[in-house]
Amino acid sequence: MSSIYQLPTILFMLAMGYISLETGELVMADPAIQEILNSNETYDAVILEWVSTDYLQSIAYRLRAPAISATIFCPSVYTNYVSGNPSIYSHMLHFLSGYGQNMNLR
Incomplete structure (x- = not known):
């Protein structure tokens, strides 16, 4: 079985960029999102998936509400930053490192 994690890093990043753009277009075209953005309602916070969708922070900005970013994705340089x-790679792999789960400090 093939995995997206087995792609060369540059192809993985291109795929994530494409997925990000497609996701953004779908989210912003959704009638429910448009209704929320055009309403005068106020919100305490906006909860967003973080991975490859930073631009969705604009929804929170438009609604004048704090953004709470969450992700089901594994920790990475990007999410940690x-x-x-902290990025502690002695016991938490970077998902693109290519190393397996059985790590040691030798």
């Missing part, structure tokens, strides 16, 4: 988490 944005969230202020």
Whole structure:
């Protein structure tokens, strides 16, 4: 079985970029999202998936509400940088590293 993680890094990044653009177009074209954006309702917060959808932060900006970003994706340089988490690769793999689960410090 093939996995997206087995792609060369540049192809993986291109695929993620494409997925990001397609997701954005679908989200912003959704009638429910358009109704929310054009309403005068107020919101306490906007919860967003973070991976490859940073631009959706604009929804929170438009609604004048704080954005809460969450992800089901594994920790990476990108998610750690944005969230202020440390990147400790001695026990947490970077998902594009190509190394398996059985790591040691030798």
